[in-house]
Amino acid sequence: MPGHTPSSAPGIKGAVPALVLGLILAFAVVLAYWQAPLNGFHFDDEANIVDRAAIHLTELSLAGLWRAAREGLLPSRPLSNVSLAIDWWRGGGSAATFIRSNIVLHLLMALAVWSCVRRLLLLQGQPRAPALGLAWGAALLWALHPIQVQAVTYVVQRMAELSALFSLLSVLAYVRGRTERRLAWLVLSLVTFLLSVAAKENGWITPALWWLAEFGCCRGQASKLLEHPASRLLFALPFLLLLYVVVDIASGQGPLAQSGMLSYRGRDFTMAERLLTQPRVIVFHLSQMLWPLPDRFSVEHDFLKSTGLFSPATTLAALLGLLAWCGTGLVALLHQRWRLAGFWLLWVPVTLVVESSVVPLEMVFEHRMYLPSVGLFGLAATLPTVWLPGTGHRKVALPLVLLVAIGLILATRERVEVWRDNASLYADAVRHAPNSGRAWNGLGAAQLQAGDIEAAERSLTRAMALDPTLSAPPEKLGVIVLDRGERQKAGELLWRAVRLERSHSALNHLGEWMLQGDDVDGAVRAFSQAVVLAPWLPAYRWNLALALERQGNCAEAREQWQAYLERETDPAGLEEVRRHLEETGASSHCN
Known part of the structure; x- marks a missing residue:
């Protein structure tokens, strides 16, 4: 009671x-x-x-x-x-x-x-x-x-x-x-x-x-909590549930084990x-x-x-x-x-x-x-x-x-x-965890965002050395060297990132590398996969639409431009795409 x-x-x-x-x-x-x-x-x-x-x-x-x-x-x-x-x-x-x-x-x-x-x-x-x-x-x-x-x-x-x-x-x-x-x-x-x-x-x-x-x-302040059988059953209930969970996971055949929630793929x-x-x-x-x-x-x-x-x-x-x-x-x-x-x-x-x-x-x-x-x-x-x-x-x-x-x-x-910004947060993180590839990757990303390319390259290189399983450092390094015009090295790094993890950002950057090298079909495939993984990001729609236009696939390109318009909130981007669609609307060529 x-x-x-x-x-x-x-x-x-x-x-x-x-x-x-x-x-x-x-x-x-x-x-x-x-x-x-x-x-x-x-x-x-x-x-x-x-x-x-x-x-x-x-x-x-x-x-x-x-x-x-x-x-x-x-x-x-x-x-x-x-x-x-x-x-x-x-x-x-x-x-x-x-x-x-x-x-x-x-x-x-x-x-x-x-x-x-x-x-x-x-x-x-x-x-x-x-x-x-x-x-x-x-x-x-x-x-x-x-x-x-x-x-x-x-x-x-x-x-x-x-x-x-x-x-x-x-x-x-x-x-x-x-x-x-x-x-x-x-x-x-x-x-x-x-x-x-x-x-x-x-x-x-x-x-x-x-x-x-x-x-x-x-x-x-009842002196005997478990005096009645119903109380004993109620008290035992969470322990019985815990036993069920242990058996489920240990057997590998239960609903929890088969649900995919406990997949350690990608973890070290x-x-x-x-x-x-x-x-x-x-x-x-x-x-x-x-x-x-x-x-x-x-x-x-x-x-x-x-x-x-x-x-x-x-x-x-x-x-x-x-x-x-x-x-x-x-x-x-x-x-x-x-x-x-x-x-x-x-x-x-x-x-x-x-x-x-x-x-x-x-x-x-x-x-x-x-x-x-x-x-x-x-x-x-x-x-x-x-x-x-x-x-x-x-x-x-x-x-x-x-x-x-x-x-x-x-x-x-x-x-x-x-916690003021990523730069201060990860400068503190690498001081506490100097052997963490994640920490150095975070610092490199912050330095890249701030425009300190040299420092970013050093941090990302260290992150890649500390944890070769991370896909983000080679991806970011690939973008850096691509901007410098080192296409071969950029390709090696971006392909490495995609092999480690087929993330939408890595696929998008790989598509940009392919498009620069006139591999239009490869770019369309990479951008398409990025869109599937992150359909809410308008930038990927933009890139895919441009690649489709260069491929001569005007109808699908227009679909991607429309999808871009539905997702973008930046007025400048919206105006540029609307103007582009007006200019290409009456033409049989979309590129």
Whole structure:
């Protein structure tokens, strides 16, 4: 049965401290991220926003929003796509508009953390004032921690923010629905869960958080959680599902194994290596949380993959440490006094299970701690109530929180400045990860964009030497030497890039090389493949149309020009193509 319901909301007098604390929280977040709107777009922002015509909303309409939802780069995330399209409409494509919205979402998430931690402390039987203060301190430090910078200032991580926000709200609504026995809250929990999934696939973990809340929060201080058979079955359910997933993947014959979601093609690590490495990655992120010096954060890390339990030697220790963390959480969950601490302990591994297990994502990315880190600060707010059940902790809590908050603000502001543009971001990345081909490739791309060709060539050459499996460095180097007139070397580099990965950009550049060498048929084939892979990019339509005209295929060329007109938003480009079509419309020759 649900535990006791906290008393009703405080009156006006009781709401004043909460309002003051809320204003302080908002001020601190704004102060920490004050310079963030000066930052620009980065890597995945290009494909998801800058180059995605469906996101370029010029008039707010249901048809435009529907198109953005369906035709975003990731149509499985319609809510995120719609929010990005609205920001494009609001700011005309300015990165500042997107980043300001991310900051607002981050503040809303902080308020949700405050509300959730406070609610759970009240359910534990804590007095209203200490619960309010402890929860506020947890939310403040969570919001200001520099590990959140990647999620807030990297625009496309709007998806992680939205998913985390709605997932947390769903858990909060579930707890209220169960403890207050009100159907409306349970319906709201379901709705916010669906919104979380519509923002990012991580939202599917929310039912596991309901389960965790059921046993960690909603059953009050019952001494025996598993007294009834139904309770024992419900408690065993996620472990049975986990066993099913393990059997599915290990057999290679189950729906998950056959779905293609777990394909490691193009990765330089296997599933086993990822599973062995992730405990070390998680320990590393936990160490970042505990010791958040700005220099410990980066968009790239030189992280040695684990190839066995003792290679490197810390692999087994990290795995045992993670198992001990989970075991401690389960034991605490079943202990009457430590139940809420167990809830927060298990929150971390449960929310990491999607991105830190078998899904073939990059090994390390700090934004993955956005929702999991809530558990650490919830635990920090809960432990004083267990270890120091009296009032002794209150005298030192506020000064300590404020002192830590000042340090976190300074660290976050420093990290925000690093994310100013790709040049500053990757200059920092190669300093942290000098052996990362990805980092040097990113720096080379930034230098190329800035017009520093010599520096770009050096960085890209180093990237290619460090990681010969990357297709981007030879592609960019091919473009550089082609512009210098070194056609043979350019061809070698571009063909190498295409063989490594048939990306749309590599195929497009190969087509340009072919067209310059009068291999019109080859250019048409390359441009056609680029269009198939990235049909939303108008530049590829332009190139294909020109190649088709040189081939004498006027009808198909006109189709590509029309497709260009439907996707391009640049007025100069639109006018040039319309004029070209008018000039060639009455002629039997289109070239």
